[in-house]
Amino acid sequence: MNRLLSVNNLNVVFNTFDGVSRVLRDISLEVGECESLGIVGETGSGKSVLSQSIMGILPVPGKIISGSIFFKGENLLSLSSKKMGKIRGAGLSMILQSPMTSLNPLFKVKEQMIEVLKTHSRLNNKEAVYRAEELLRIVRVPEAKSVLERYPFELSGGMAQRVMIAMAVSCNPALIIADEPTTALDVTVEKQIIKLMRDIMRRFNSSLIWISHDLDVVKQVCGKIAVMYGGIIVEIGSTEDILSQPLHPYTRALMDSQPSVSKRGRPLQSIEGFVPNMLNIPDGCIFDCRCLEKSGDCCQGTPPALVELDNGRRVACRKYL
Amino acid sequence: MTRDTRIQIDKSKQSHRKKIFLSNKLSVVGATIVFVFILIAILGPLLAPIPPDEINYHSILNSPSRAHYFGTDRYGRDLFSRVIYGARTSLSIGFIVVIFSTLLGLAIGTVSGYLGGNIDNFIMRFVDLLMAFPSVIVAMVLATIMGGGIKTLIIAMLVSSWTGTARIARGETLSLKQSGYVTATRGIGGKWSYILFYHILPNVLPPVLVSSTLSFGNVILNTAGLSFIGIGVQPPISEWGLIISEGRQYIVSGQWWLVFFPGLAIMLTVMGLNLLGDGLRDIFDPRQRR
Amino acid sequence: MNFSRYLLKRVVFMLLVLIGASIVAFILVRVVPGDPARMLLPPQAKQEDVDRVRIKMGLDRPYIKQYLNYLKSLLEGDLGFSYHTGRTVVEEFKLRLPATIELSLLSLGFAALVGVWLGIISAVHKNGLIDHASRLFSIGGISAPGFWIGLLCIYIFYYKLSWVPAPTGRLSLTKEVVAGGSGFLLFDALKNGDWDLFKDAFMHLLLPVLVLSYSFLAMICRLTRAGMIEVSQQDYIKFAKSCGVKTNKIIWKYSLKNGIKPVLTMLGMFLAQLIGGVVFIETVFNWPGIGRYAVDSINFLDYGPIQGFIIFMALIYVLINLAVDLIYMAIDPRIQY
Secondary structure: OOOOEEEEEEEEEEEEOOEEEEEEEEEEEEEOOOOEEEEEOOOOOOHHHHHHHHHOOOOOOEEEEEEEEEEOOEEHHHOOHHHHHHHEOOOEEEEOOOHHHHOOOOOOHHHHHHHHHHHHOOOOHHHHHHHHHHHHHHOOOOOHHHHHOOOHHHOOHHHHHHHHHHHHHOOOOOEEEEEOOOOOOOHHHHHHHHHHHHHHHHHHOOEEEEEEOOHHHHHHHOOEEEEEEOOEEEEEEEHHHHHHOOOOHHHHHHHHOOOOHHHOOOOOOOOOOOOOOOOOOOOOOOOHHHOOOOOOOOOOOOOOOOEEOHHHOEEOOHHHO | OOHHHOOOOOHHHHHHHHHHHHHOHHHHHHHHHHHHHHHHHHHHHHHOOOOOOOOOOOOOOOOOOOOOOOOEOOOOOEHHHHHHHHHHHHHHHHHHHHHHHHHHHHHHHHHHHHHOHHHHHHHHHHHHHHHHOOHHHHHHHHHHHHOOOHHHHHHHHHHHHHHHHHHHHHHHHHHHHOOHHHHHHHHOOOOHHHHHHHHHHHHHHHHHHHHHHHHHHHHHHHHHHHHHHOOOOOOOOOOHHHHHHHHHHHHHHOOOHHHHHHHHHHHHHHHHHHHHHHHHHHHHOHHHOO | OHHHHHHHHHHHHHHHHHHHHHHHHHHHHHHOOOOHHHHOOOOOOOHHHHHHHHHHHOOOOOHHHHHHHHHHHHHOOOOOEEOOOOEEHHHHHHHHHHHHHHHHHHHHHHHHHHHHHHHHHHHHOOOOHHHHHHHHHHHHHHHOOHHHHHHHHHHHHHHHOOOOOOOOOOOOOOOOOOOOOOOOHHHHHHHOOOHHHHHHHHHHHHHHHHHHHHHHHHHHHHHHHHHHHHHHOOHHHHHHHHOOOOHHHHHHHHHHHHHOHHHHHOHHHHHHHHHHHHHHHHHHHOOOOHHHHHHHHHHHOOHHHHHHHHHHHHHHHHHHHHHHHHHHHHHOOOOOO
16 A cells, blocks of 8 residues: 555764764654554654654754655655745644744734745635635634734634644645644643544545654544654554553553553552663663563663564564564 | 752863863854963063153154064054053953942842842833943043043943843842742741852852953953043053054054054954853853854 | 823833933033033133123022023023034034934944844854854954944055045035035935935945944844844744745744844844944044034033033933834734733
8 A cells, every 4th residue: 555654764863062862763654544643752752853854844953864754655855945845834734732832923823824825825815814714713713713813922722723733734734743732732622622633634634643742642543653762663553452452561661650540549650760861872672771571681782673563563672573 | 058058060060061162162262362462461561572652753653663563653652562551451441340340230230130129120220221321421421520531431331331240140130039949948048148149149150250251342342442532541551542543643644553453452352352251151051052 | 001101101211311311411510620600611711701601500599490490491402502613502413413313324224234134144054154254254343443443444445445535524525515405415415416426425425334334233143143043943933844834935034023133122222332333433534423523522621512412312312212112012013011
């Protein structure tokens, strides 16, 4: 099957003052049409760098040193920046974490929305404004007409997030990358946005990558889940498979640490230790020092690669070699 | 309350800072220039081949030569020596002004920020007002009251420079005041003097140090400028701006050295101080790094 | 509702500053050792003249009455007499103001346009050749004294290269100011179609404007660069990029409006520094403006204009403050009163 997005052996480094930080190592994943992939990982696992690399907006100290990113058959890394610019916002778009800082404070909502529309289409001003209003209604922003005339600081967090979503889908993208879109919102608004994103996927027939540190949120939206830790993918598979039978020790620890009603009365589980320093990646398995299930010195030596099991499951743990 | 609870200066932080500073080539250049000029100022009399005010009517307005490296002025005085002595003048005036204005600015700024409320507002309004007046104008007004000369110059520049330090000190104090450990310290009964000296001052000093270094450069420029228009240092003291004004009329007849060398000295000194200040800023506040 | 309160606060502030300035000017002549009346007259004035002035100033009356008297004369537009030129201070200002304004506006305008442009290019091509070159150029502008650069430029461009005319002020000695004109030479010359005059005035303006603008250009360039770099790291620029907005638009429309903030913040300070800078440039280029007039007055110990200057400076300060506030309000919709 022709994959919409296929990331192959992506390696990204950051050249810092104190050394080279290997932020992403050998990342491979795919997203098909109308599919939704959730990427779960804690802070520092490299999830944002991954989304920025796919979008082609990796900031300067960062560099993609090898690998390929195929989108609709084209390798994005080999495109000129002009061509990439045409794809960004139209074929591929992104929603960021903090809506209040993601909209330019000195420009009205209307101006920012029609800017995106006019970049990717031949609409004139009036038509663009009309379309913008329509989009705001699709994302369920009340009083769309007056919101257009407002400045971002006059909106609430939830409304600003909807405006961002409206801008991201304004040109019917085939793939939307949502980088922690609900992390900065309170729980009730979060629920609404999750529902909205599901509706948007259906309505625009687009695929979705939802990045989050919250397994709970991701499982409500995505059919496939990839778990990241310390710059690599440690497990990837369908949501039901992973939830019912998590294979990698990290995934298991992550699920154990999620609070739930069934664990009432018992102390909250946490994962001991800290995320490794990317400037000094230890040899062997990246999860070694925090793994509760390691046997002997199973995880010294070369790091375990992602091994393909049946039904599309992949794990990076020596136990499954 | 033991001394241990005050902010520890991390040993590794200090060496890390030194590393950043040394790697920034321009800062090192700046520091070197400043050091060289300070040396010149201190060793002045030993370096100057001829006394700066020795008049010699036989060699008026000579262009640079082996006998007179920078040439001579209209009285036959050796320009090289005059420029060296000018370094002593500028740097000593600069030091006095900067030290006192820093102390004054620190005192007023920290206290104002710490007290907060209406007192702080009032003081800051006053500081704003004072800052808006160009130091040249302030100097000119004072010069009319007290006559020209070094004393007037120093007071005028003091009045204009303390405001910058005060603003910075106050800003830092305000943000520190709202930080956790100050509130906590007060909560367990810490005295205000303790908080001021052990918590606030160590954090206020770095940005103040940066701004004082930069304002040193400004003071040198102002000294030269005011002496140039006649209300700063008076002859026969050697001061770079004064030398330039004495040589000014000869430029249209081609005697360029009288204007060139003293001005070059000014530019190099101020540039050194600016580069040094920028370098210091880089190590103390990575957020502002270029 | 809030706006009128703001307006009231502003007006009160302006009045306070002006009154404060008038008090300073009033005290000035009385604090200096010597007879205040004698100070306002040329040194060789006759005793009867001094006595006349004494009475006019009311020096035998209580201080409050004297101050009110002074205030009254200020409000009537009498800023005093300038003995070293033989005209009233107000007349002198009227004569010299256009020269200074022409010089200042052109300098600041040039510095702003070129400085912002250079700053943007430096930020966009960070650490490139242009960035390093402009950094060196900027450091020079901030470190070198304006009057020195002016003198060197005169030496190079007039004496050695003859590209510009001699620094004789606004015009060559053979030309004359347009009679009854606005005082703004470029404008007057154009209006009258006097191409020769225009060229002459322009050539005389060239060097002073360039030299005066140098330090501001340097500062504006650095500030713009810093502002643009900071903006480029903001989330909203990241989002705009991810929506595919063209790079040019991102730089010149979206980043610029945000990134120019530091420049505007310093605008007030710039204008204050401009006034200081004007004094030096006018002295070096023999420009018949207010700056040089101030310096001359001090050197002649002519107290009338010095008093007038204090009032004038306060007025300028207050107007500048107002203008900066208004500009801020126009640009940033978040600021409300």
